[in-house]
Amino acid sequence: MLEIFYKRRSTRKFLDKKIEDEKIKKLLTAALLAPSSKGNRPWEFIVVDDPALLEKLATSKPHGASLLKHAPLAIIIAGDKTKSDVWVEDCSIASVFIQLESEALGLGSCWVQINRRYYNDEVTSNEYIHEYFNIPERLEVLSIVGIGYKAAERPPVSACDVQWDKVSLNCYKNQTSFVVPDDCH
Ligand SMILES: Cc1cc2nc3c(=O)[nH]c(=O)nc-3n(C[C@H](O)[C@H](O)[C@H](O)COP(=O)(O)O)c2cc1C
Known part of the structure; x- marks a missing residue:
């Protein structure tokens, strides 16, 4: 598992290659297995592989969504606000499960952030x-995850970049025995 966590880096450039249906099914299985508050499972997922619709998604906000234009696949993650007051948290976990299964x-x-973002001055993303996408009112879109074969491999995060100073033991800012390895300095 940790190896996947180290390797997962955001990918914004993809090969022009279709993702196999079997893999798409695994991505959705991961999402549908995500934990949710009280087991409410307020999320719903819209799989988008139509290039014209991917282009629409790429313009859902002025910055940070354009990568979707050339992605072969996007999954819209939406939460039912009438089912859960913590749909944001539940949809976030499902989004990350999709990302980890992708890797x-x-x-x-x-991840392309949609919640609290704007298409323009008057219209939210x-x-x-x-x-x-003909989405009912009760659903709010949290995020879109763009997915595809990587155009280039990015280096994994280094163990030296793990910020152990963010971890305390028993009391805030009490040091733990976990430190950045010596050979990082
Ligand atoms: C809540 C959240 C919102 C994000 N929104 C966007 C976005 O709208 N567009 C984008 O290109 N990347 C977005 N990202 C990806 C981050 O920029 C990326 O995870 C971060 O820079 C760390 O890089 P890494 O994923 O390679 O570790 C988002 C990530 C998270 C967790």
Whole structure:
């Protein structure tokens, strides 16, 4: 598992290669197995592989969504606000499960933030996506995960970059025995 965590880096450039249905099914299985508060499972997922719709998603906000234009696949993650007051948390976990399963399958992925983002001065990114995908009012889009075969491999995170100073033992800022390895300095 940790090896996958080290290797997973956001991928924003993809090969022009279709993802096999079997792999797409595994990505969705991972999402549907995600934990949720009270087991409410308020999430729903829209799989998008139509290039015209991917292009629409790529313009759902002015910055940070353009990678979707050339992704072969995107998964819209939406939460039912009438089912859970913590749909944001539940949808976040499902989004990350999709990202980790992507890495495990040799695919790259990137989270595109939609919740609290704007298409323009008047329209939220959520409203914009609702219109194109016929999404009911009760669902709010949290994120879109863009997925595909990586155009280039990014170096994994180094063990030297793990920020052990963020960890305390028993009391805030009490040091633990976990430190950055000596050969990092
Ligand atoms: C909540 C959240 C929102 C993000 N939103 C975007 C986004 O809208 N567009 C984008 O290109 N990347 C987005 N990212 C990816 C981050 O930029 C990326 O995870 C971060 O820079 C660390 O890089 P890494 O994923 O390679 O470790 C988001 C990540 C998270 C967790």
